Amino acid sequence: xxxxxxxxxxxxxxxxxxxxxxxxxxxxxxxxxxxxxxxxxxxxxxxxxxxxxxxxxxxxxxxxxxxxxxx
Numbered sequence: 001x002x003x004x005x006x007x008x009x010x011x012x013x014x015x016x017x018x019x020x021x022x023x024x025x026x027x028x029x030x031x032x033x034x035x036x037x038x039x040x041x042x043x044x045x046x047x048x049x050x051x052x053x054x055x056x057x058x059x060x061x062x063x064x065x066x067x068x069x070x071x
Contacts, residue, residue: 004053005043011060019043022056031055 002010012022019040026033033039033052042048057064 008056011062015060
């Protein structure tokens with residue numbers, strides 16, 4: 001199972017973006033995200049808000065789905 005940092009990283013690669021460029025684009029579009037490497041640091045330290053992850057995924061054209069595991 002991948003962690004959220006890896007999952008978002010894959011989404012960024014598919015869009016041809018870096019975390020820094022994403023943070024810049026989000027700020028330009030009115031999102032409240034940390035400056036420079038702050039967003040990357042939040043992911044690395046596993047201290048990113050759930051709401052931030054939702055906003056990032058929405059901005060990139062993805063959605064977070066929670067479902068029961070298959071048994």
